[in-house]
Amino acid sequence: MNKNVKDAFSFSKKELNGLLVFAVLLVLVALAPVIYSFFVPPQVYDHVAFEKEINAFMASAQKKETRKFRPFLRDEVENRELSGELFSFNPNNLSVSDWQRLGLTAKQIKVIKNFESKGGRFYKKEDLRKIYSIRASDYERLEPFITIPEKKDAYKEAAYKKPDMKFAMPVDLNSADSAQLESLNGIGPAFAIRIIKYRNRLGGFCRKEQLREVYGIDSLVYQKLVNRVVVRPEAVKQISINTATFDDLRKHPYLTYKQMNAIIQYRKQHGNYKDLDGLRPIAILNETVLNKIAPYLSFATN
Missing domain, CATH: 1.10.150 (DNA polymerase; domain 1)
Incomplete structure (x- = not known):
């Protein structure tokens, strides 16, 4: 039995050499990562640049989203109802701040100011209701506080008579000042200034049709003016x-x-x-x- 045990646990020289080689291989495998890192330094990744790219992408996406919804935000601001403070007022040439005090929105005020810039005026209370941006509820709330002096109504009546006046003196486009131009039906202070500025750039009007070249004067306004104005071509500066x-x-x-x-x-x-x-x-x-x-x-x- 002792011989059998000895034979089971004893190794030949060849087997011992094999075990030695196997042990050396195990040690080399265990030390391989250490040896590799010694000869090949580990690569260091720069996360800062990557984070910058992520932040830039997120900012760009947010900007596009903001630009996408900007029209909706603008409309929301322009149409936002304000708490109104009611007081007596004349709607002609009323300041933006006073319109805001009355509770009108930015969009409603913009429409009113565009109407005035084209020579429009309010001659009676009901004229405010004709502004398309003014809702019926707004007009009903403001109507008791609208005060338009009587002289404005007289001015309106005179203005309405202008086109029918057979003996009214025509206005010379090349010599008229702003007051004379404003006397024409459909011409307010803004139009009068534009006409004079354009006349100075031209050197004078040589034909009536050139009024159509003034910004804002469309065919309707021109038809009101054509029979009330004259042009002296000899007054043109060459x-x-x-x-x-x-x-x-x-x-x-x-x-x-x-x-x-x-x-x-x-x-x-x-x-x-x-x-x-x-x-x-x-x-x-x-x-x-x-x-x-x-x-x-x-x-x-x-």
Whole structure:
């Protein structure tokens, strides 16, 4: 029995060598991570840059979402009802702050101010109800406090009679001041200022139809004015095309910067212009432009 036990637990030289090699391999496997990290340093990841990219993406997404809902927010603000404070008021030229005190929304006030800027006036209480942004409930709340002086009603009656006055003196567009222009039906202070500014840019009106070029004067307003105004073309201030500088030309509404520059450069290369035909070789000046600017050009060489 002792021999059997000894044979079971004894190893041959070959087996011992195998065990030794196996033990060495186990040690190497156990030490492999340490050895690898010694020769190959572990890679360090920069999370800061990654977090910046995440934050930038989130901010961009939030901005797009805000932009998406901005129209809804604007409408909500403009239509938001305010708590009103009632007091006697004249709706003509009433300040924005007073309209707000009365409880009107930003959108309602904007519509009223646009109406006034186009020469609109309130002649009687019911005129406020005609403003499309004023609700029936708003008008019923404000109506007892609306006070419009009687002289405004008299002014309105006179204004209504203007188109029918057979002997009313026509207004000269090239010499009229703002008060004379405001006497025309449909022309308020804002329109009068625009007409005068545009007249100064042109150098004067040479035909009535040019009123349509004034911002805000549509076909309806023009039809009210056409029989009440006159134009004296001789009052038009002309530009001496043979001596004009870029600054002399640049305020005129009928010419673009490129066209002005082309006129000056062509004159430098080919000499003075004798008449309108001298401008026709300039490619960017078509017949429409030439016909519009012709009354404003002088070809005198002195």
